Structure formats: C-alpha cells, structure tokens
Amino acid sequence: MKTIQKLLLSTAFAPLLFACESNNNPDPVIPLEATLVEDLAAPNDDIDRSTGEILEERPFQFFSLEQNSLVTEQQDWDIAFKGTTIRVNSTKNVQAAVVNGIFEEITEVPANATFESDTETSFAIPTGSGNGWYNYNSATFTVTPIPGRVLLVQTADGNYTKIEILSYYQGNPPVEEIDPRTTPSGYYTFRYLLQPDGSTRF
Template structure:
C-alpha cells in the first residue's frame, strides 16, 4: 500500500511541471492575456477602414484615404462618417468620445469643440486629455483639473520620439507602427466624468511583434474605464 502511495506521489510530482508548462503555453498564445481586469472595457480587433489606401489605388483597395469613424464609450458604438450627411449628423455633437482619423485611422482625437483642428470643432463637447507615461493598471486617479486645462495633447497619433505626444512609433524603414508601452491617456469627458484609455494595437490579433508591413490593419484593440460616480478614482485593480 505504501509503495502504491509513493508511486502515485511520484507520478503527480512528475506531471505537475508538465501541467504548469501547458497552462503557461496557453497563456503565451493568448494575445489578450492580462488585459481584462473585470472593470475596464476591452475592445478587440475593431475594424477601421480596411478598404482605404495611402495612394490613389492599391492592390485589394478601391479608394484613396481612410474614412473617419467615431467611437462612443457608453455603448461601444462605432459611427462611420462616409459622407457629408454623416458628418453633419455627428461631428458637432457630444454623442461621441473618440475620432479615429488620418492614415490607417491611427490619429485619435477626443471630442473637443474648442480646438480648431478637432473633428468636432464648433460643437458643444469639452473633452480634455492628459498623457501619462505610466502603465494602465497603475493609473489609479485622474490628474487635477488644472492639468487637464494646461494639457497640450490635442491629437494622439505618431510619436516622433519617446518624449512626444502619441501612442505609437512609426518606422520609416519598415512602415510598421510600434505601440508605446506604459502609456495611458486620462480623459475628462464633457459630462464631467473621468476616464482612462490605453491604445494597444492597430494590427489584427494583437500580435506581440509585427514584421510584415502587409499584416491586416487597421484593426484596433484598446481598453478604457469610465468612472461613473464622477470622482477621479480610476483604479481598476
């Protein structure tokens, strides 16, 4: 009997590392591992204008440029601006939170009607944004109202260097966007609530590394948290 128990224990000791390795391998294969915290909203592979191109026409593409789309935090609504009627209906309203514009929809604006180059210019929205060089899960409080008022962050896009505003670097050699790690955006919304935002990738499947400039894009993955009680508490862990 003792021999049987010893054999069983030995087998368990031998199998445990294999089970752990298997679990670890599954986690490594999951591109979303660690991004869901039970409080934040995680958006995976939200398709931008995948029919757009940087030139007059490209293989598999049918038009020049990229149609703008808007995104609303409250109900995860994506709103396309395909024509003048769409723009007239949506832009000068406070019914959206983010605008994805520019090449590959990679240039992101909050809804700020007072900024001349904002898509919502002339509208009633009064959003403001502060860039924080800090991991998303470590941003526990929104900055002061004074920090929002003095912030010079108007567009979130290509950062020319590590000190510049922006959520990604861009290689002129490979033409690949590289998301900047540990960069979070605190947002003061028009209704007075506070939020935080992390833009994760513009490539389908959230790959750990992109080496092929033809990787499917733009497919946006990002996460955000809106504090509903009006306080500056942005703790999500």
C-alpha cells in the same frame, strides 16, 4: 417593574437601533472593471506611396466610451479613430491628456495631467511617432504602442476614462509576426476603464 419596562423598551427598540446602524454603513464599493475593445476598424486613407496622392479618402470612426460602441458623428461621441490619428469631440467639451504610467497603477487622474481639446491646428492626443500613443519603426514599417503610455479622456458626460492602446493591427498579433505588407493595419485593440460618477478616481 421599572427594570422590566426598561428591558422591554430596550428589546422593542433594538431592531430599530440595529436598522439605523445598518443604514449608516456605507454601501459596498464595487471595483471598476476595464472594457476590452478588439479590432475597431479605422484604416487610414489609401495613399499612393510614390506620389503622396490620396487614392481613397476613408472616414473617421466615432466611438462613445459611455456606450462602449461606435456611433455616428451626429451623436455624443467621445473619441474618433482614423489611421494613427485619434480625435476628441471638442464640440462636446471632450478633453484628453497623455500621461506616462502603468495602466493598472493609475488609480487617480494625476494632478499634473494637462487636459486639452482639439483645435483646427492641433490634436489633444498628439500625432507623430513618439509624440502621442505610438512609435513608428522606419526599418520595419510598423506602428507599435508606446509602453507605459496611457490616454486620459474626460467624456462628453464629464466622466474620466483611462485608455491603453494594445495593438494597431488586426487580430492583435505579436510584434514579431507583423508583416506591414500583409497584416491589416488601422485595427485598434484597446482597453479602457470609465469612472461613471464624475470623480477623478479609478
């Protein structure tokens, strides 16, 4: 009888034990996927090349990495584009760092990454050829992303993002097909991966 009682009890509690064990198993990890943004139009001011005079002042285009959309300056934007300049929203504590590495191989925010905010005199993502995300070829008058250059941004919500600029020209044409006289510039194509849980791992 005792043996039978033990078996019945074991059978009765087996589903509960199995359920408990199942609840202790961690949820499956869903791989993060990169988001592709194509032809985000943010042309620079129209400038008279002979005099340097601004003929038409164009606005920055404000972008929310969390929402994957253009927003207004009054909303919680993370980065803003205009010509080759990329701003970060310092009023919302957005910070950025420029690092070297392969986009896919950066699986965590590097310990030596130096995050900065924009100031009145400097940008967290530096401007100028070779300083930030791009090179300018004075022979061909073209702007091209620096290979192996990745931007890290901590968003207004405190989440980390890695960004790779793929093209500065409309339609993301091959470099050899870019004609600076006819190919529209200031059209960003980039991909980014957002870690929504606030951790430093991608």
